[in-house]
Amino acid sequence: MDHTQTFDGPKAPGGKKIESTVETSTTPADKGLVGSDRVLAVLKELARHPDGVGLEELTRVIASPKPTVHRALQSLRRAGLADQDARGRYLLGDEFLRMAFAHHEARPEHVRVRPALEALAERFNETVHYAVLDGHEVVYRAKVDPPTGAVRLTSTVGGRNPAHATGVGKLLLANELATLADVEAWTGGDPLERRTPQTHCTAAALHQEFQATRERGYAVDDQENETGVNCIALPVYATSATAPSGAVSVSALTYRTPLHVLTDAYDEIRSLLGPLGTPIA
CATH class of the missing domain: 1.10.10.10 (Winged helix-like DNA-binding domain superfamily/Winged helix DNA-binding domain)
Structure with missing residues (x-):
C-alpha cells in the first residue's frame, strides 16, 4: 500500500x-x-x-x-x-x-519524395502516402491530400498500421520475406490482426501475396486495412540504389476510384515517381 x-x-x-x-x-x-x-x-x-x-x-x-x-x-x-x-x-x-518537425523536415527521403507525392495527388485527385517498414508495422513519413474536391483520409504523418494489412507494408515485406519459411518466422506463429474480412492473416496467404507482388512490381490493398478504401503501392529508392527505402501508395475510396483504375495506371504512377521508383541494377 x-x-x-x-x-x-x-x-x-x-x-x-x-x-x-x-x-x-x-x-x-x-x-x-x-x-x-x-x-x-x-x-x-x-x-x-x-x-x-x-x-x-x-x-x-x-x-x-x-x-x-x-x-x-x-x-x-x-x-x-x-x-x-x-x-x-x-x-x-x-x-x-x-524537435519533431525539424527532424521530420530534415529526413532526406521526405524531402526527395514530396514532389512525386504532390504530382500523384494532383493527377489522381486522391491521397498519397510515403511509408517505411518498422517491424510488424508501417509508419507514414509523408502524406499529401488531393488539392481539391475529394474526400480526405484520416491517416496522419507518424501514424502506424499493421504491415500485413496495407499495400505499402506488403510491398516492403515482399522484398524481405522471399520464402514461406521467412514469412512463418516473421509471423512467429502468432495470429495476425484481421482488420476487415479481406485481410490476409495466415503465413500461406501472405506468401502468395508477396509472390504476386514481386512478379508484378506493385502491391495492392483491396479493402484489407479499412473497408471501402483500396490502394496501390510501389517501391521507392530514396536512400539506396538496390533496396527500397519505403513505399508510395495511392489510396482511394472504392466507390470513387476502384482498384482496377489504380492498377491500370501502374505505368503512369511509376513514371511520375521518376528515378525514385527505379533501382539501379
Whole structure:
C-alpha cells in the first residue's frame, strides 16, 4: 500500500497550484514501468491528447502511482517536452514539437519524395502516402491530400498500421520475406490482426501475396486495412540504389476510384515517381 503526502507546490499559469507529492513506498503496478521507461510512457500518452490530459487519467492509463507519474511529468516539463495549461492539464511542449518537425523536415527521403507525392495527388485527385517498414508495422513519413474536391483520409504523418494489412507494408515485406519459411518466422506463429474480412492473416496467404507482388512490381490493398478504401503501392529508392527505402501508395475510396483504375495506371504512377521508383541494377 502507498502512503502519499500532498503539499502545495509551484503555481502553473493562471495561478493554479501544481500538486507535489512525496512517495514513501512502491506498489506492484509501479514495478511494471520504472525510471526512463515510465517517462517515455507518459510522453507517448501525452501525444494521444492534443487538447491536454489530467493527472488522474494519466495515472490510470500508465498504471503507476500518482506521485511517480507526476515526477515523470515534471522531468518532461523541465526539458520543455511537456507543458501544463491554465486548466492544469498536461500536453506536449513546444520544444518537443519543434524537435519533431525539424527532424521530420530534415529526413532526406521526405524531402526527395514530396514532389512525386504532390504530382500523384494532383493527377489522381486522391491521397498519397510515403511509408517505411518498422517491424510488424508501417509508419507514414509523408502524406499529401488531393488539392481539391475529394474526400480526405484520416491517416496522419507518424501514424502506424499493421504491415500485413496495407499495400505499402506488403510491398516492403515482399522484398524481405522471399520464402514461406521467412514469412512463418516473421509471423512467429502468432495470429495476425484481421482488420476487415479481406485481410490476409495466415503465413500461406501472405506468401502468395508477396509472390504476386514481386512478379508484378506493385502491391495492392483491396479493402484489407479499412473497408471501402483500396490502394496501390510501389517501391521507392530514396536512400539506396538496390533496396527500397519505403513505399508510395495511392489510396482511394472504392466507390470513387476502384482498384482496377489504380492498377491500370501502374505505368503512369511509376513514371511520375521518376528515378525514385527505379533501382539501379
